[in-house]
Amino acid sequence: MIPNFLIAYYGNGLTYGMPMDHTSLIGIGLIVLAGIVGFIVQVGMRKHMQEYSAEPAGLTGExxxxxxxxxxxxxxxxxxxxxxxxxxxxxxxxxTVNLSENVYSRASVAAAAVAAHECGHAVQHAQAYPWLGMRSSMVPVVNIGTHLGQWILLIGLIIAAAGSSTWVAWTGLALFSLSTLFTFVTLPVELDASRRALVWLRTSRHISPAMHEHASSALRWAAMTYVSAALSSVAVLVYYILRLLALSSRDRR
Ligand SMILES: [Zn+2]
Structure with a gap:
């Protein structure tokens, strides 16, 4: 995978000398903003997971x-x-439900929350939850589309920068946008797995109501990492759309 910033760098480098329009600056601003939000969410999630990992529960994650x-x-x-x-x-x-060492063998609130969340996916699978089915069937298409898309986009940017049409770049971007769609299909799957986990943890009474509140908080933080990933994917997509619109309008002049 070519990192997004590298494509952005090339995209800008190739079109260097062209005045940087304010719409592209908005795009870069969105990427930076999404990056900052993503960083804050990651730090918050790790901090809370660490805290709830130290809070003992009756049973191990396994x-x-x-x-x-x-x-x-x-x-x-x-x-x-x-x-x-x-x-x-x-x-x-x-x-298989695959649990990391800290979740598998520890008896903590975080371990209980994460283990139950992963089992939530197993229940979704068994009950043919439609969003999970959709997400799974998207995986091969998204993998190929994203991989191919970023190369076509890069080549398209070179072609466009040389003064030719932008349609190759637009084709690459369309394929690349499948990865953004994927991050959004992931959201209901993750939220639903957490919902199932919390319902079961409450009804099974393996953890106290106070612990349940913390398990809920741990899963909320985990969900926020998926939301921030989706937002940063949108930011990259918007950046390219603005950049290509600027190049396309240059074509028409
Ligand atoms: Zn999950």
Missing amino acids: QIAREMLDAHGLHNVQITHIPGQLTDHYNPATR
């Missing part, structure tokens, strides 16, 4: 996950532990 899966009749879904921090995920292909 035990919580097993109970929640069994309560939904998902006895065939396996729970494994994987290396890293915040690497927890549900894999629909292997029907």
Whole structure:
């Protein structure tokens, strides 16, 4: 993957000498703003996760996950532990809930929240939750589209900067925009998994109401990282749209 800033840098470098219009500056401002918001959310999320990781709960993440899966009749879904921090995920292909070491073996409020959230995805899968199905079927298209799109966009910017038409760049951007769409389809999937997790944690009574409030806060912070990722993806997209509109209007002059 070519980092976005590199494409932006090339895009600007290639069109250097062309007066930088104020719309492109707005685009850059949006990218910077989204970057700052993303950073604040990341710091806040890690700080709160650390805090709730130190708050003891009755069961380990693995035990919580097993109970929640069994309560939904998902006895065939396996729970494994994987290396890293915040690497927890549900894999629909292997029907496994993969928990990081801190979540798997720790009995903390954060571990309970994260383990239950991942089981929420397993329940979505079992119940054929439409947004999850849509998200999964988008993965191969988005991977190819984004990869191909950024190269076509880069080539298109070179062509446009040389004074030719911008349609190649627009085609690249259209493919690239699939990744933005993907970040938005991810939002309902993540929010719904957290909702299912919190409902189960409350009804199963494995954690106290005070702990439940903290588990809810932990999952809210995690959700905000997905929202900020979607916003920063929009910012990059808007930047390119403004940049290409400026190049297109130059073509017409
Ligand atoms: Zn999730």
